[in-house]
Amino acid sequence: MQPKLITMFGVEIRVLTGDLAGDTSTVLDYRAPAQFRGPAEHFHAESSEWFYVLEGSLALSVNGEESVAQVGEYLLVRPRTPHRWSNPFDAPVRYLCLFDRPACRAISKSLRSSSPARPRGLRRI
Secondary structure (H helix, E strand, O other), rough: OOOOOEOOOOOEEEEEEEOOOOOEEEEEEEOOOOEEOOOOOEEEEOOOEEEEEEEEEEEEOOOEEEEEEOOOOOOEEOOOEEEEEEEEEOOOOOEEEEEEEOOOOHHHHHHHOOOOOOOOOOOOO
């Protein structure tokens, strides 16, 4: 079965799991272009989210603490923790994003908040 592909604002997301009835988790393969500002700061009310970098570097802000994850590194974000990711670097980034529950609708909502026309306040998704 081919993964579902979501494309928005230059980001490609391959939905590896999480969009079928009965799925209990979500695994997404993200590819974001260089200089991508990422979604607005947000939190997930019930799910944890893991970021695992496959290629490039990923800038992360978790509870206001800034960090950069390199290839082979990961970060866990617990439920209700304000966070955001971006790629302010000069090369694309590819990473796996994992949720401990189905989360595909939240992903589309999060990416829509990346539009330059929308404010960047804290969002619950």
